[in-house]
Amino acid sequence: MEIQKNPVNKHGHKTTPVAWEQGCLEEVCGSCSMLINGHPRQACTALIEPYLRHSSMITLAPFTKFPLIRDLYVDRTSMFDALKKIKGWIPVDGTWDKNQFGPKVSQETQEALYLLSTCMTCGCCSESCPQVHPDSPFMGPAAMSQIRLFNANPTGHLQKGERLRVALGEEGIAGCGNAQNCARVCPKKIPLTESIALIGREATKQAVKDFLGLPDAGE
Numbered sequence: 001m002e003i004q005k006n007p008v009n010k011h012g013h014k015t016t017p018v019a020w021e022q023g024c025l026e027e028v029c030g031s032c033s034m035l036i037n038g039h040p041r042q043a044c045t046a047l048i049e050p051y052l053r054h055s056s057m058i059t060l061a062p063f064t065k066f067p068l069i070r071d072l073y074v075d076r077t078s079m080f081d082a083l084k085k086i087k088g089w090i091p092v093d094g095t096w097d098k099n100q101f102g103p104k105v106s107q108e109t110q111e112a113l114y115l116l117s118t119c120m121t122c123g124c125c126s127e128s129c130p131q132v133h134p135d136s137p138f139m140g141p142a143a144m145s146q147i148r149l150f151n152a153n154p155t156g157h158l159q160k161g162e163r164l165r166v167a168l169g170e171e172g173i174a175g176c177g178n179a180q181n182c183a184r185v186c187p188k189k190i191p192l193t194e195s196i197a198l199i200g201r202e203a204t205k206q207a208v209k210d211f212l213g214l215p216d217a218g219e
Helices: 047-053 077-085 107-117 124-128 141-152 156-168 181-187 192-212
Strands: 034-038 039-042 069-072
Touching: 034 124, 039 124, 039 181, 077 141, 107 141, 124 141, 124 181, 141 156, 141 192, 156 192, 181 192
Parallel strands: none
Antiparallel strands: 034 039
16 A cells, blocks of 8 residues: 555656555455465455565565456456356345344354355455366356355255256366365365365255256245
């Protein structure tokens, strides 16, 4: 931000400001994702002092798995499109009109859902995943984990079959190579590999149900 206020090149000459996304500045919005010394992370929580203990130079670079807009600013539209494909939302079930809070959820389930819900769609997982590249249709780890989140919701469970069929498609679970990089770099420590393994099992069950012609939960 200081460099953006007074942008100069290595010769000390005035230049154009560096462009990047930023929003919350507290690791909640996920917009300031970039490569810092080659490591995908959120820039807003990257303290400079620890980096300077290892090197006198800090290198900032844009993510490589998304179209570059300018400087450090990339287009993460593909991640949001993936959420549309998996129906990453909870349909209105009418409880609001009845002054109710909706179906009850156990404390254990609520805690698991909360962790999954902290996903910021920041793109760190996709950036670190070797299976996410231009020649692969794989939509990335974040969307797979969100299938788990919304299928575990009592109301979202009604669309479970629809989401699992997306996981069974060419963009889904088959594209994961189990490198486990995603879980290592996730800023929120979401158990992405655990989610992918669970969705893999559930998708297999869904494939058998579809083969046998069994109805979905909401039918």
